[in-house]
Amino acid sequence: MRFCQIGVGRIGSLHAAHIADHPDCDLAYVIDRNDELAQAIAAKLGAQTAPIDAVLGDPGIDAVVIASSSASHDELIEAAARAGKAIFCEQPAGLSSKRTEAVLAVVSECGVPFFAALHRRFDPQIAAFKRRLDKGEIGKVEQLLITSREPMLPPIDYLRTSGGLFRDMMLHDFDLARWLLGEGPTEVYTAASVLVDPTLVSLGDVDTAIVTLKTRSGKLVQVNNSRRAVYGFDQRLEAFGSGGMLRMGNRVHDAVELSNAHGTSLSTPMRDMTARYREAFRLEFDAFVEALKTGKPPQPGPADARAAIQIADAATESMETGKPVAL
Amino acid sequence: MRFCQIGVGRIGSLHAAHIADHPDCDLAYVIDRNDELAQAIAAKLGAQTAPIDAVLGDPGIDAVVIASSSASHDELIEAAARAGKAIFCEQPAGLSSKRTEAVLAVVSECGVPFFAALHRRFDPQIAAFKRRLDKGEIGKVEQLLITSREPMLPPIDYLRTSGGLFRDMMLHDFDLARWLLGEGPTEVYTAASVLVDPTLVSLGDVDTAIVTLKTRSGKLVQVNNSRRAVYGFDQRLEAFGSGGMLRMGNRVHDAVELSNAHGTSLSTPMRDMTARYREAFRLEFDAFVEALKTGKPPQPGPADARAAIQIADAATESMETGKPVAL
Amino acid sequence: MRFCQIGVGRIGSLHAAHIADHPDCDLAYVIDRNDELAQAIAAKLGAQTAPIDAVLGDPGIDAVVIASSSASHDELIEAAARAGKAIFCEQPAGLSSKRTEAVLAVVSECGVPFFAALHRRFDPQIAAFKRRLDKGEIGKVEQLLITSREPMLPPIDYLRTSGGLFRDMMLHDFDLARWLLGEGPTEVYTAASVLVDPTLVSLGDVDTAIVTLKTRSGKLVQVNNSRRAVYGFDQRLEAFGSGGMLRMGNRVHDAVELSNAHGTSLSTPMRDMTARYREAFRLEFDAFVEALKTGKPPQPGPADARAAIQIADAATESMETGKPVAL
């Protein structure tokens, strides 16, 4: 299978390397709005650069991996779908629920495979967490707490076109909640603040938020996000049920601990998101390739992309109106 | 100082023992609606039983400790205040914000010392947590997560007159939030369910809840409660700020751990609330006595009792209306 | 039962308070070579001071608790035994195996109850460890590692008459090893150094040591001691068997942890030995009283006192000769 990698920033360059390494894949093209970067990575991985139209017009190309800026996803998906290419796309697919619906309608019409790159589902630790919930280790699940905090605020330029905290960052937590519980929310309430950088106020964005979800069966979910966590990348889970509690802690640098007169000091959580989710990024790509090979619809797919942005839109609306939003 | 202990259930009997042990105090009377129990404890601790009127009419009695059922607090406080006795009272003082206001107005008119028995503030571990926040160990606080889950649902008869989850149980978490942040909420939102025992539906009560608070300065608080936690009494804190994160775990039975082919297994959290907060119950009583000796107003006092029930009422209202409530 | 407390230093004053508090005991006398201290504590606890001969000659005295300096234990035991008093004695009973044999022979002749105050056996955490070993939770035990380190070197004056590291400090670890394994060693080897304070060289003592024990059935034990541990009082156990591993960690101040850019920092172990073993000291005294009341021989008794000093003597000999010593 021949691939084109679109966008080779932090995550896109990882995908490019996975394509190049995969025994069943051939990385033919690399595209980025920074052409120099695209050429450098193409050269390193034995690929070439080309205009997007040329790539999509090349009948030898089977699939595209989209990891460009979030605001560009929608048009790239539509163009790729119309060109009959299989699509692997970072989330969200569109910057609103409405736009995402339109984009996925095109995907559906064109009948191309579509993979929603919700990588955390593939993290071995999170996957183990899911398996243990499904096996009933804590009985019937009643509450889920998701902590998700990034070490540093991204550049303001990035944030300007990101869709805001709930679509750019918490969307992944919303997907996890849905997937772990096997049930989506019917009610979404947001409490949010600008506590890290006042510049966000002028963007209509926030940097600190707690969102509560309630499902039809009454399960309660709390998600907290922050754009600042000086101690590292903080992504933890806690599920609570009729039979007990299941928790997932952070991945830390090492198991070395120092005890002195000031206390006992452990390693910090890993700071770098791509290092933390290294296996997840590889495993999700493997899953996409496997789906293409077997002809099964990739999982997670359009329904998951749609559900995640719907919750993110509801959380944004709740922030703006100060009221809970029904789904 | 001569004391009367009113109510000698689980917590009241602890207080009675503390009075009897304290070098500056004399336990003169023990009262309980279960007269046999009152007599047994009175006999054991060298006190006697008497009707409440006789006790309040005894000019030799300086103070009363009220630990009877929540529904009886209001009238007992009023009667004690009018009899000029110093008052130590389990919370809430009244089963609604309005009733509490009326009761505290009587306390204020009568000019008697009033101690709001919010014992967790006196727990050495929680007190250390507060000191470290106040020292700025995590910079400016931005988020606070409070987990508070009881091992088992109390008897339905108890719940019938308890005032409901938010006044009976989460009220203590609300007080902690206010005290730890040094700031009360201006907005309260509740998501709640009956997942443990469907009987609660007919009482208009819930057993599982997540409440979000937002303060004037934008700090966000999440409190989760459950009336069931098979693994023990689960009371944890997590504060998150510009300079780091401070967490408080559960107190566990011991530090013995077993590793075998199934994993590594640690001790459970302590199950018994009075054992978990043993020092706190003693220290709060000592603080009350110290305030009486020095003539300073007891802390926490009427303002704290009032604030806690206000938040609990708001959380109850939010549950009933499905909307956030402003304070 | 009427008691005399002999020696009211750090541990003796604890025992005095336990006697005074115990419903079945009466603290009649307090003796200490510091007469002022003895009088102060006697006054506080409602007892009196008297010369030792007067105390032992008082037929109303049932028992003595000996917690004076180690070098004084032997003669006090003999005198108390000849006066027909029940004896509770800090360990060692004599500063050598030979002297201990002689002392215990007197105890035996006089037929008085003798309790070897090896307090750690009564620590709830260590007792749980023992119960779990005995229940077979790790199968057949193969190795036992005992870590035992004190925060600070005791005063040199104390060390001068303490009997040396192996009799003063590691003796308690040796008793634990014997008790936990249900089997004593047949071979003892010591590697030791003076690394904390060179003054010890002139006393023929050491401050840092690792001792290996081997039992008849081939179980292996390692004990490490240090007279310096800046991070607190460090007493941990690790047993390893055919079915797993059982570990016991330190008791720490609290469960509060701080995460910042430098790592995650936990509470230190408790520093104070009497605080760490508070329950153990009370429970061992209760056990002594219970034995006196029921007429059963106190446990641990003479055989345990004898065995512990024998191993300590062997460890000392091994240090001096550089060779393993057979028992």
Place this chain on the structure above:
Amino acid sequence: MRFCQIGVGRIGSLHAAHIADHPDCDLAYVIDRNDELAQAIAAKLGAQTAPIDAVLGDPGIDAVVIASSSASHDELIEAAARAGKAIFCEQPAGLSSKRTEAVLAVVSECGVPFFAALHRRFDPQIAAFKRRLDKGEIGKVEQLLITSREPMLPPIDYLRTSGGLFRDMMLHDFDLARWLLGEGPTEVYTAASVLVDPTLVSLGDVDTAIVTLKTRSGKLVQVNNSRRAVYGFDQRLEAFGSGGMLRMGNRVHDAVELSNAHGTSLSTPMRDMTARYREAFRLEFDAFVEALKTGKPPQPGPADARAAIQIADAATESMETGKPVAL
């Protein structure tokens, strides 16, 4: 650089893959006494098989990686050295100190680079431990405790030619002790037993051992080994010094923990040695290649190989004689 991989068992096949992956290396030959296995791996990695003489006679071969059975190392090293090949060799180099001396003398005469594959030094966690000791984080080091236990007894056939517990397994712990302390032992004492499999008695081998080392400056080291650890591969370190304690725990499968009525259960340590030390095996190979490229003597080298087997021989002798052995 062109390589030959000798021995493609569990560890050798890892090395073969590293050679094949390394941008500066070419895997030309694969040799194994199981020729079918050699051919399979050669085919997979684009290499070929050949008799050892042909390989050593091929002037295009720069280096050999020896990971065959321990008993075959010595002759292979001598032959490779005489053929002028650079040598990377699993440890020990010879099954006795004397044989190792002879082998290393040939290496020295021939002037070929020699890398002693003591992989644990390259483990990122152990390397961090070493860096922190060297930075003085615990002041002057006084004691070092090394725990090293394997999940299962290797096959008896393997053990027959392994050189025994101290040369096959504890040798790596001895190297760590020397490297971490920057000082070798002057005294070695062994206490050992056969507790896992009585068959070992007839081999003159043991399965359970505690060895004590003492260095010239008085530092004390304890190493414990077992050939059985049902809970996983257990390799931990604890260093203790004038300024504190540094500990290194096991690497565990994940950070998921379950709390239920039976306790809180954590993940076991990883069971598989090659998975546990995955990065270490790759990094040690990188270090070997880097040394060849820069012309610097590989580290660890002959002196480390010599020291490790000397301590292992002394530990074996101490086990046989029951006496400490001076070095």
